[in-house]
Amino acid sequence: MTILQSLVPLVRIGTRGSPLAMMQARLVAKLLRQHHGLSETEIAVLPISTGGDRSQKSNASLSEIGGKGLFTKEIDAAMLGGQIDIAVHSSKDVATVLPEGIVMPVYLEREDARDAFISLRFRTVQELPRGAKFGTSSIRRAAQVLRLRPDLEIVPFRGNVDTRLQKLADGVADATMLAVSGLNRLEKMDRITAILDVENFMPAPAQGAIGIATRHGDAKAQDLIAPLNHAPTHSAIIAERAMLAVLDGSCRTPVGAWSQLENDQIELRGEILSLDGQQHFAAQASGPVDAAETLGAALGQRLLQSAGTAFVAQWASAP
Numbered sequence: 001m002t003i004l005q006s007l008v009p010l011v012r013i014g015t016r017g018s019p020l021a022m023m024q025a026r027l028v029a030k031l032l033r034q035h036h037g038l039s040e041t042e043i044a045v046l047p048i049s050t051g052g053d054r055s056q057k058s059n060a061s062l063s064e065i066g067g068k069g070l071f072t073k074e075i076d077a078a079m080l081g082g083q084i085d086i087a088v089h090s091s092k093d094v095a096t097v098l099p100e101g102i103v104m105p106v107y108l109e110r111e112d113a114r115d116a117f118i119s120l121r122f123r124t125v126q127e128l129p130r131g132a133k134f135g136t137s138s139i140r141r142a143a144q145v146l147r148l149r150p151d152l153e154i155v156p157f158r159g160n161v162d163t164r165l166q167k168l169a170d171g172v173a174d175a176t177m178l179a180v181s182g183l184n185r186l187e188k189m190d191r192i193t194a195i196l197d198v199e200n201f202m203p204a205p206a207q208g209a210i211g212i213a214t215r216h217g218d219a220k221a222q223d224l225i226a227p228l229n230h231a232p233t234h235s236a237i238i239a240e241r242a243m244l245a246v247l248d249g250s251c252r253t254p255v256g257a258w259s260q261l262e263n264d265q266i267e268l269r270g271e272i273l274s275l276d277g278q279q280h281f282a283a284q285a286s287g288p289v290d291a292a293e294t295l296g297a298a299l300g301q302r303l304l305q306s307a308g309t310a311f312v313a314q315w316a317s318a319p
C-alpha cells in the first residue's frame with residue numbers, strides 16, 4: 001500500500017453541516033467502529049452544505065425554494081459521484097421518493113418521537129396569553145397549535161435547533177416546538193418546558209429515527225451498515241413513510257403519524273389537518289410488521305378519501 005492510499009479513509013460518511021446532523025453522523029461512525037473494530041482514521045465524516053441549509057440564511061419560504069429533497073440533494077449527488085459512501089439523515093427530512101440509485105435500508109433504534117413545547121415564560125400551550133407569538137416554520141406544527149389555539153400568531157422560525165432556541169431567548173416568539181430526539185442528541189433536554197401529548201401533537205412521520213443511505217448495489221457499504229439496523233424501527237418508518245407518500249405531493253403537508261409496535265404487530269395512527277388547524281381527519285390501522293408498507297399506504301388512502309379532494313387542494317396554498 002502506498003502512503004497516499006493509507007491516508008484515504010476506508011468509509012466516508014456524508015451529512016449536513018448542522019450540529020444535529022454532525023452529531024448523528026458521528027454517532028453512526030462510532031457505532032460502525034465498534035461493530036467492525038475499525039480505527040479512527042478508517043471512517044471520515046464529511047459535512048455537505050445543502051440547499052436547505054443555505055436557504056435558512058435567506059428569508060425565502062420553503063415552497064419558494066422547493067421542498068422535495070431540499071436537505072438531501074447535494075448529499076445524494078456526492079454519493080452518486082463517489083465522494084461519499086454512506087449518508088446519515090434525519091429520516092423525517094428525507095423525501096418519500098429516493099433518487100434513482102440511492103437506498104435507505106437501515107434505521108437506528110428510534111428515540112422519543114414526540115415534540116416538546118419550549119417557552120421561557122409559559123408552561124403549556126394553553127397557558128399562552130391571547131395572541132401570543134408561536135415560532136415555527138413547520139406547517140404541521142402550526143396547524144396543530146392553531147387547532148387548539150386559533151388566536152395565536154404563527155411567526156416563521158427557520159434555522160437549526162440552536163438558532164431557534166436563540167430566537168426564543170431574543171423574544172422573537174413566546175414559545176416554540178422542537179423534536180425531543182434532536183434536543184436529546186444535542187444535550188439540550190434541559191430546555192424542554194413540557195413534552196407534548198401525541199393526541200393533540202402527533203409527530204411528523206419518521207421523526208426521531210436516524211436513517212442511513214447508500215448507493216444501490218454498493219454491497220460493501222450495505223454490509224457495513226446492516227448490523228446497525230433496528231428491525232422494529234425499520235418497520236415503523238416504512239409504514240409512516242408509505243402513509244406520507246400517499247398523502248404528500250409537496251413535502252409541505254400537515255401530516256402526523258404515531259406507531260406502536262408490540263410483538264410482530266404494528267399499530268399506526270395518522271392525521272391530516274387543514275393549514276389553519278380547524279379541520280382534522282384521523283385514522284388508525286393495525287397489522288403484522290411484515291405488511292408495514294401496505295398498511296401505511298392503505299391508511300394514507302383512507303385519510304385522503306375521508307378528507308376529500310377539496311381538502312387536499314387547500315394544502316397547495318401553504319406558505
Ligand SMILES: NCc1[nH]cc(CCC(=O)O)c1CC(=O)O
Nearest residue numbers: 090092178179181182207208209
Ligand atoms: N427539520 C429539522 C429537523 N430534522 C429532524 C429533526 C429532529 C430530529 C429527528 O427527527 O430525529 C429536526 C429538528 C426538529 O424538528 O426539532
